[in-house]
Amino acid sequence: MSQGPPLPPLEQTVPEVVVQRLPQYVRVLGALVREEVEVVSSHQLGERLQTTPAQIRKDLSYFGRFGKQGRGYSVGNLQRQLKDILGLSRQWNVGLVGVGRLGLAILSYPGFAPEGFRIVAAFDADPTQVGQNIGGVGVYAMDDLARMVQEMDISIGVVAVPGMHAQQVVDRLVECGVRAILNYAPTSPQTHEGVRIRNIDPVLSLQSMTYYLMGPERGENGQSQE
Amino acid sequence: MSQGPPLPPLEQTVPEVVVQRLPQYVRVLGALVREEVEVVSSHQLGERLQTTPAQIRKDLSYFGRFGKQGRGYSVGNLQRQLKDILGLSRQWNVGLVGVGRLGLAILSYPGFAPEGFRIVAAFDADPTQVGQNIGGVGVYAMDDLARMVQEMDISIGVVAVPGMHAQQVVDRLVECGVRAILNYAPTSPQTHEGVRIRNIDPVLSLQSMTYYLMGPERGENGQSQE
Numbered sequence: 001m002s003q004g005p006p007l008p009p010l011e012q013t014v015p016e017v018v019v020q021r022l023p024q025y026v027r028v029l030g031a032l033v034r035e036e037v038e039v040v041s042s043h044q045l046g047e048r049l050q051t052t053p054a055q056i057r058k059d060l061s062y063f064g065r066f067g068k069q070g071r072g073y074s075v076g077n078l079q080r081q082l083k084d085i086l087g088l089s090r091q092w093n094v095g096l097v098g099v100g101r102l103g104l105a106i107l108s109y110p111g112f113a114p115e116g117f118r119i120v121a122a123f124d125a126d127p128t129q130v131g132q133n134i135g136g137v138g139v140y141a142m143d144d145l146a147r148m149v150q151e152m153d154i155s156i157g158v159v160a161v162p163g164m165h166a167q168q169v170v171d172r173l174v175e176c177g178v179r180a181i182l183n184y185a186p187t188s189p190q191t192h193e194g195v196r197i198r199n200i201d202p203v204l205s206l207q208s209m210t211y212y213l214m215g216p217e218r219g220e221n222g223q224s225q226e
Numbered sequence: 227m228s229q230g231p232p233l234p235p236l237e238q239t240v241p242e243v244v245v246q247r248l249p250q251y252v253r254v255l256g257a258l259v260r261e262e263v264e265v266v267s268s269h270q271l272g273e274r275l276q277t278t279p280a281q282i283r284k285d286l287s288y289f290g291r292f293g294k295q296g297r298g299y300s301v302g303n304l305q306r307q308l309k310d311i312l313g314l315s316r317q318w319n320v321g322l323v324g325v326g327r328l329g330l331a332i333l334s335y336p337g338f339a340p341e342g343f344r345i346v347a348a349f350d351a352d353p354t355q356v357g358q359n360i361g362g363v364g365v366y367a368m369d370d371l372a373r374m375v376q377e378m379d380i381s382i383g384v385v386a387v388p389g390m391h392a393q394q395v396v397d398r399l400v401e402c403g404v405r406a407i408l409n410y411a412p413t414s415p416q417t418h419e420g421v422r423i424r425n426i427d428p429v430l431s432l433q434s435m436t437y438y439l440m441g442p443e444r445g446e447n448g449q450s451q452e
Contacts, residue, residue, distance in 0.1 A: 023433035087436035094432075105331040106428075110389065111412030115429050155439050156432065163336065180435035182428060186337030196438050198431035202332075202408060203341050205424035206320075206382065207249035209406035210313035211240075212422050213381050218240075 014062045021059060022086055024049060029079035041072040088116060093153050095178070096122040097169050098160035099129050099139055102184055106160055107134055120152045125165075146176040156180045163187040170197065240288045247285060248312055250275060255305035267298040314342060319379050321404070322348040323395050324386035325355050325365055328410055332386055333360055346378045351391075372402040382406045389413040396423065 028048045032040055042053035049056070060066050060078075063085055067073040083089045094112070096103055099122050107119060122139045124130060132139040140148055148154065157173040159166055159181060166185035173181055174192045181197045183189055191197050212218045254274045258266055268279035275282070286292050286304075289311055293299040309315045320338070322329055325348050333345060348365045350356060358365040366374055374380065383399040385392055385407060392411035399407055400418045407423045409415060417423050438444045 020434040101331040105327040
């Protein structure tokens with residue numbers, strides 16, 4: 001499926017936390033490409049990513065040898081290879097379940113398409129929503145889910161339904177063959193074997209900031225991706 | 227400001243990654259309370275949080291002594307103390323900037339209030355939006371921001387404006403004294419000294435799943451909070 005060079009052999013299972021960090025590496029490398037930086041050290045990468053050079057080297061070591069000792073990494077080369085490894089060199093078709101307020105906001109979110117994530121169909125349990133075309137995306141009945149996942153080659157499901165329906169929708173998506181789910185409902189659905197779920201959880205983000213509001217001595221500088 | 231017992235003295239700066247993990251500890255402890263579990267070991271906590279017992283003990287050691295060697299932690303006690311440390315035993319007033327689709331979805335998000343985050347005012351640059359009352363929350367002009375932050379004791383700003391305006395809105399919030407910002411715009415605004423920003427970044431979440439869609443051997447089980 002990759003459009004780049006063949007992937008290096010995976011000699012061991014890569015820890016999930018490493019896979020979760022790599023998209024941030026790709027993003028920082030993209031910024032360096034735009035700044036026309038050609039070579040970067042693990043020290044410099046560590047500074048940009050607020051981690052140690054040793055952590056960078058260890059994370060990358062799971063995927064092969066990218067740099068020469070003491071020479072740093074080729075920015076463009078490392079970016080391309082990480083994108084291939086992560087599957088970011090291609091387009092992924094996404095199905096959205098739920099076209100309420102949250103679903104509409106997701107449909108109009110401008111950040112997905114430039115990164116290769118294309119919402120190709122939406123689904124809703126409410127028959128009055130079905131048949132709409134929202135900015136070029138058709139709204140289908142839940143009964144059409146299995147067929148549309150096949151026909152439109154949908155690999156990723158986005159869940160934007162009320163919390164009480166989230167588990168059921170996740171189960172339906174998995175039954176239909178979807179193995180990656182981004183959940184916006186304010187619950188953490190149980191996962192299935194071989195299926196990835198990421199929860200968009202703004203409360204955890206808020207709860208990690210209030211600590212710094214409790215006393216002035218706690219408020220150094222900080223920004224992070226959630 | 228804490229409503230619980232006095233905080234233990236902070237003998238050293240707590241790494242930000244530790245502060246970011248603690249809300250997940252609190253959540254797991256809350257689940258244990260509901261399950262009527264009274265004592266939990268670092269081993270059991272580690273299993274629930276997909277981390278090592280040593281990591282749990284190290285993280286908690288920044289905040290004092292919570293358990294007795296070999297005895298485990300008192301679930302209720304640890305939960306209460308962590309909530310006090312994180313500032314989760316009280317209510318925080320939140321100001322929302324931007325009442326477009328995304329802003330409306332945030333206003334109707336049911337997950338904030340039960341956790342003590344109350345959106346008390348909304349702001350928009352569009353004069354036709356100003357003066358509305360959306361589910362009990364008034365919409366004010368950006369010129370009213372400084373006054374309302376004072377009057378309504380707003381500690382946290384939520385940014386739901388187009389990416390091109392996000393930096394400017396963050397800067398305005400900081401000028402008005404807001405020191406914790408949850409950013410939904412698809413950009414990473416530059417931070418200010420003493421101010422925390424968390425970015426809701428669904429693209430990073432998607433990009434950390436596609437790896438597992440690239441080959442069947444990569445698809446073990448997994449779920450995580452972003």
